[in-house]
Amino acid sequence: MLRHLLQMLQLLGTSDLLQPVSFALVAIFLILLYKWSSASATTANNSLPPSPPKLPIIGNFHQLGLHPHRSLLALSKRHGPLMLLHFGSVPVLVVSSAEAAREIMKTHEIAFSDRPKSTIYEKLAYNYKDIATAPYGEYWRQMKSICVLNLLSNKRVRSFRAVREEETQFMINKIKDCCSILSSSSSSSSVLNLSEMFVTLTNDVICRVALGRKYSGEEGGKMSNEIIKEFMELLGTMDIGDYIPWLSLLSHVNGLHAKIDKVAKQFDDFLESVVQEHSDQMSKSGNDERVHVENKEPKDFVDILLGIQEGSLAGFSLDRVGIKALILDMFVAGTHTTYSVLEWAMTELLRHPRIMSKLQNEVRGIVGNITDIITEDDLVGMHYLKAVIKETLRLHTPGPLLLPRVSTQDVKINDYDIKAKTLVMINAWGIGRDPETFENPEEYEPERFLNNGLDYKGNDFQFIPFGAGRRICPGIQFAISIDEIGLANIVHKFNWALPGGASGEGFDMTESSGVAVNLKYPLKAVALPYLG
Numbered sequence: 001m002l003r004h005l006l007q008m009l010q011l012l013g014t015s016d017l018l019q020p021v022s023f024a025l026v027a028i029f030l031i032l033l034y035k036w037s038s039a040s041a042t043t044a045n046n047s048l049p050p051s052p053p054k055l056p057i058i059g060n061f062h063q064l065g066l067h068p069h070r071s072l073l074a075l076s077k078r079h080g081p082l083m084l085l086h087f088g089s090v091p092v093l094v095v096s097s098a099e100a101a102r103e104i105m106k107t108h109e110i111a112f113s114d115r116p117k118s119t120i121y122e123k124l125a126y127n128y129k130d131i132a133t134a135p136y137g138e139y140w141r142q143m144k145s146i147c148v149l150n151l152l153s154n155k156r157v158r159s160f161r162a163v164r165e166e167e168t169q170f171m172i173n174k175i176k177d178c179c180s181i182l183s184s185s186s187s188s189s190s191v192l193n194l195s196e197m198f199v200t201l202t203n204d205v206i207c208r209v210a211l212g213r214k215y216s217g218e219e220g221g222k223m224s225n226e227i228i229k230e231f232m233e234l235l236g237t238m239d240i241g242d243y244i245p246w247l248s249l250l251s252h253v254n255g256l257h258a259k260i261d262k263v264a265k266q267f268d269d270f271l272e273s274v275v276q277e278h279s280d281q282m283s284k285s286g287n288d289e290r291v292h293v294e295n296k297e298p299k300d301f302v303d304i305l306l307g308i309q310e311g312s313l314a315g316f317s318l319d320r321v322g323i324k325a326l327i328l329d330m331f332v333a334g335t336h337t338t339y340s341v342l343e344w345a346m347t348e349l350l351r352h353p354r355i356m357s358k359l360q361n362e363v364r365g366i367v368g369n370i371t372d373i374i375t376e377d378d379l380v381g382m383h384y385l386k387a388v389i390k391e392t393l394r395l396h397t398p399g400p401l402l403l404p405r406v407s408t409q410d411v412k413i414n415d416y417d418i419k420a421k422t423l424v425m426i427n428a429w430g431i432g433r434d435p436e437t438f439e440n441p442e443e444y445e446p447e448r449f450l451n452n453g454l455d456y457k458g459n460d461f462q463f464i465p466f467g468a469g470r471r472i473c474p475g476i477q478f479a480i481s482i483d484e485i486g487l488a489n490i491v492h493k494f495n496w497a498l499p500g501g502a503s504g505e506g507f508d509m510t511e512s513s514g515v516a517v518n519l520k521y522p523l524k525a526v527a528l529p530y531l532g
């Protein structure tokens with residue numbers, strides 16, 4: 001129990017900042033626990049979904065652990081696919097089956113399309129002015145349609161094909177360089193930090209597409225992977241005051257709010273300077289050469305958004321904050337999720353040499369022994385590659401609990417009463433492991449996707465790594481294009497092994513904690529150039 005409470009404090013961002021207060025709290029909780037344990041089981045109420053017993057004040061917080069998607073799946077096996085928890089005083093509906101997810105995201109879609117308020121989102125996401133945290137309503141609708149039609153449409157994603165191919169070429173060259181440096185010294189093979197390569201690839205593609213150039217360290221820019229990482233960690237933290245209002249002072253005292261303010265400011269300073277640079281450039285170019293969305297292929301997302309701001313869509317004005325908030329979403333929602341697919345796919349391929357060979361055979365069979373990179377035209381017939389990516393999204397769903405939603409009205413589902421203002425967490429990771437849908441659900445078997453016809457576009461509720469309904473991820477095509485070209489090239493150009501000839505069986509698969517789940521420790525592997 002003590003371990004659970006300490007984990008909870010860590011999740012709430014209090015662990016290293018407020019040790020004495022944390023331990024005092026734990027002591028108080030333990031005393032309360034003894035006193036009130038008999039009263040801890042939820043009052044039987046047939047019209048509410050089943051609930052595990054909860055503790056006074058904190059409710060079920062202590063049962064989340066460091067990997068909530070795992071703890072919640074275990075709890076749902078005992079209590080059912082619609083389960084009611086409490087985080088402090090907030091009711092939380094946990095959804096763990098395809099049928100229940102369909103009820104939430106399709107049958108009662110409108111009632112569940114809002115996002116919860118949170119002090120962290122408010123401070124980090126410009127007071128909910130981005131798409132991902134904006135309340136369901138007219139502002140969100142306008143911002144999402146700008147994103148879907150102008151930034152992430154299939155046509156627009158295709159138009160940035162050269163950027164993806166060039167950045168993939170950079171990654172392959174970097175790996176080749178590492179191989180030749182190390183083979184000319186002591187070893188004939190080289191240990192590479194693949195996680196780092198994948199973060200750089202994804203971040204650089206997003207930077208070039210969104211901002212017009214790279215801002216990674218060596219390019220002298222101010223946007224580092226570290227800022228994004230800190231940002232993501234904060235998004236995965238819970239502000240205790242959102243759930244137990246009388247404890248809200250804690251987040252001031254323990255420095256959480258100060259940290260959020262610092263990271264939000266760093267991000268804003270960076271985005272402000274980029275947007276200003278683009279506006280200055282546009283003014284300098286003058287009217288004739290000015291980039292307009294309607295009549296000329298624009299350079300990057302900031303140009304497009306400035307063009308929209310100038311043209312002003314009927315009845316909607318996109319202001320400076322809106323532009324920065326939209327760009328923020330591209331980084332925050334796009335970077336860790338997209339690179340996590342490459343990281344987990346390579347991890348599984350290294351652990352399963354049979355699958356690695358089968359994929360290499362497909363890729364090498366289609367393009368032969370070319371020295372140039374594989375282009376997007378070559379990917380069309382690579383069905384096994386696409387199955388590998390889907391299986392990775394199933395077994396290692398980058399956002400295992402999707403993004404939280406909140407109900408806006410009372411709804412009845414499967415005879416259960418779900419009250420307005422209930423927080424909703426959909427365990428897409430757990431749904432992807434349902435043995436009713438997937439045979440041997442814990443096994444990594446891309447073959448299952450060659451025959452089952454399941455797609456991730458939000459129509460098959462058994463497989464929803466990108467969510468579904470109105471709030472579905474608008475970046476599917478963008479992410480998949482980077483993952484496909486990155487993975488195809490990396491397995492085509494090199495043969496791979498784990499360092500020291502290790503077998504995949506003992507590989508440390510520990511997950512990081514937070515909203516996007518990556519490997520806890522970077523993936524290191526040995527590359528041997530493939531000579532055909």
Ligand code: HEM
Nearest residue numbers: 131132330333334337338402403466467468471473475479
């Ligand atoms: C493998 C990569 C990705 C995964 C697994 C992923 C997953 C998700 C999920 C689960 C949601 C919430 C959906 C829901 O509530 O039903 C979401 C929302 C969102 N994603 Fe992605 N995403 C990925 C890549 C991207 C990329 C590359 C971008 C942009 C460049 C992006 C932009 C967004 C935005 C703006 C939202 C908010 C949508 C809304 O609230 O209406 N995502 N994503």
